[in-house]
Amino acid sequence: MGAHLRRAGCGALDGDAWKAHGSGHHVSSADPAREVISDSPAPAAPTGTPQTRIWLILPAVQFAAFWAVWQWVAQRLVDIPENITGAVALFVAVGLVVRAVSRGEIAVPRMGIPIALMIAYAVSYPFVPPHIGAGLAMASIGFLLGSMMGAGIRAGLVGLLVLALPIIPSMQTHIGYPMRVAGAVVVSWWLHLLGFVVVPEGTCLRWGTNLVLIDEPCSGVKMLWSALVLSCALAGWSGLNGRRTLAAALGATAVVFAANILRETSLFLLQAVGRGTAEDPMHMFLGLAVFGVAAIAIAWMVSALAAPSLKAASTQGDCQAECAHDGPSNNRATSGKKPVLLAMLAVCAVAALVPLLPLTGGVDLGARAAFPGWPVxxxxxxxxxxxxxxxxxxxxxxxxxxxxxxxxxxxxxxxxxxxxxxxxxxxxxxxxxxxxxxxxxxxxxxxxxxxxxxxxxxxxxxxxxxxxxxxxxxxxxxxxxxxxxxxxxxxxxxxxxxxxxxxxxxxxx
The missing domain is CATH 3.40.1000 (Protein Transport Mog1p; Chain A)
Known part of the structure; x- marks a missing residue:
């Protein structure tokens, strides 16, 4: 009985580095130019070695390089205290990293994407809003950590770190408003079926002489943020790859939009009978009930996406255990990373210095009109x-x-x-x-x-x-x-x- 095993270097081993068919085989790397496959079982060995654990210092260097981002985050938390909600996503992301480290799932990082994102951060820093630069910074850290922990948590980790930023107010502006406009149109369709003569006007519903506003709390943005955190957390925990994690996030978005339409329609009906104000307990109960149903649907969807990859993930885990003790390969991979490491450190230095430079940029605000004076x-x-x-x-x-x-x-x-x-x-x-x-x-x-x-x-x-x-x-x-x-x-x-x-x-x- 034979098997074909393709190897991409034990030193940079993660979920994407192995493609295997069959199990119970051990790879010997005595000859670097040739792979010898043995049917003898491999001894259990952790994948985290001193040579790979030392790479955990690199994310700390990245963290220091993005000092301007953390300064902006602190100011946002002071200005809008509700942004502390992002700590939930950060806590879950830290949990995924701690879980991987405690299990010894550490490999030599892949630095191509993190370096590219850091270059994008440094080049765009003077010209883009702070939350765009912060997103690039978090994505760079996430890709670096994810490459060390394996492809199974990489995409979910990147998503969680980006969602940990104080971005909900920006989401309300750039996503919440079109969601409210679209919600008003779809809700009016459902209400027509129920016999209500309702006309959508922007983010409002005109019902006779009444103008019902679909305000920011009913936009569904906070529900969407929570659903994305849930889908990324479950995807990282279940070991979904990038495409499956993206599918889970898109599915969560669709589920939330449908759930929010149900909530907005229900709130309109409550207001039609004199209830459904912000102080009414039914208002909060409806929101929690609808999100509970959406969360169950998201969990089922992630479970369905994870099922086909469970066997492949198990095989990859066997391969990692077999090659974890392959010291010469780890040493070769580490030495081969030195030029990339130097490039990474250089880019970190540039990213740290750019906010200190007297650069000008920003959005063209257009011509300024002359102030006409105050009315009397x-x-x-x-x-x-x-x-x-x-x-x-x-x-x-x-x-x-x-x-x-x-x-x-x-x-x-x-x-x-x-x-x-x-x-x-x-x-x-x-x-x-x-x-x-x-x-x-x-x-x-x-x-x-x-x-x-x-x-x-x-x-x-x-x-x-x-x-x-x-x-x-x-x-x-x-x-x-x-x-x-x-x-x-x-x-x-x-x-x-x-x-x-x-x-x-x-x-x-």
Missing amino acids: EFDGAALTQLPLGSMERRYYSSMAGHVARFGDGHNQIVLRWLGARDPKFHLSERCYRAYGYTITRQPGLLDDQGRRWGVFDASLKGEKVRVRERVWDTNGQQWTDEAAFRWDMFWRRPVGPWWSATIVETTVP
């Missing part, structure tokens, strides 16, 4: 300019344009003027949330002048205010949703200038 009245009421409050000084000082606070005898009004596109621009809800206020979203408002307003209540230490805000330009366009505004700024690139009004009512119904 607003909605027929005379305005009295007031000093900026602590919140305005803290969160608006770094933005382009102009900001001022006014009183009209009843409410406080914060006006902002933006003469050119500014990636830092955001609506006041984020400022209130970062300042420690508890936010409760309210239905949108359409006033007698046809202007739309986003409305929310903010409470902190017994103080409660109602805030309504909107953004508009001189061409008649208006926005009440930050994600919609930022989406248009990024993709449609309209020409300003823009005005923003935030009205703070101290008397809350």
Whole structure:
């Protein structure tokens, strides 16, 4: 009985390095130019050796090189504390690495892809948003660690590390908004079948005189993030290769979209009978129940994807055990890696130095308009300019344009003027949330002048205010949703200038 075994070098052995048919054979590497196959069983031996374990220092060097990324992550956590959710993905990724190290599954790393990603990080650093550079950094670390642990966890590990970044707000802007628009269209189809006359308007559903907003919490972005973390974790644990992990992630995305449509439809029906507000326990129960069903579907899907590869994974494990003690091959592989190692260290040095260089870049913000000055009245009421409050000084000082606070005898009004596109621009809800206020979203408002307003209540230490805000330009366009505004700024690139009004009512119904 014979078998054919193809070998790609024991020193760089991982799940992709072996393709075998049959089992119970031992490979002898006494002759480097020839492979001798023996039917005698191989002694059990760990794959992690001192020669391979020392390579674990390399990810630490990478970590130090990306110091600017960790500085950005820390600032994001301070500005938006809810970003700490990413620690869940990081914890799972660390668990996969610890599991592989404890089992001795360590090989000499493959540095081609990590080096390419680090070069991309260094070259693009002055020109791309920070979360893009952070994604390149995390992917580089993930590919390096994954190549040491085996292809079975590589793709899942890369996905988990990228998802560990504080990217949910960016996902809300670039993914959440189109998900909400698409969700409004699909939900309207289902409601038509149930007899409701509903018309989708952007991220809203118009039902008679009511305008029901599909807001950010109902966009499904957080559910999508959780589903991707779950699929990557299960894929890494089950040893799925890159293509199967990608299939699991795409399947999880489809499952989440369908589940979120079910949730949005159910919430509309609850609101139709006077329930389904953010404070209603049914709101949270529906979200948890729908995600529970989606999680079961994702787990089943990953299990189905893993089943065909279990036998192959077992064979690869046998091959790794047979060749783990092959010292000469490990030494040859290690010595052959020295030029690549030097290149890796050089690229790490460049990546660490680039953020310190006086480079300029960024997005072309377009021509800047001239500031026309502040209005003397607003909605027929005379305005009295007031000093900026602590919140305005803290969160608006770094933005382009102009900001001022006014009183009209009843409410406080914060006006902002933006003469050119500014990636830092955001609506006041984020400022209130970062300042420690508890936010409760309210239905949108359409006033007698046809202007739309986003409305929310903010409470902190017994103080409660109602805030309504909107953004508009001189061409008649208006926005009440930050994600919609930022989406248009990024993709449609309209020409300003823009005005923003935030009205703070101290008397809350």
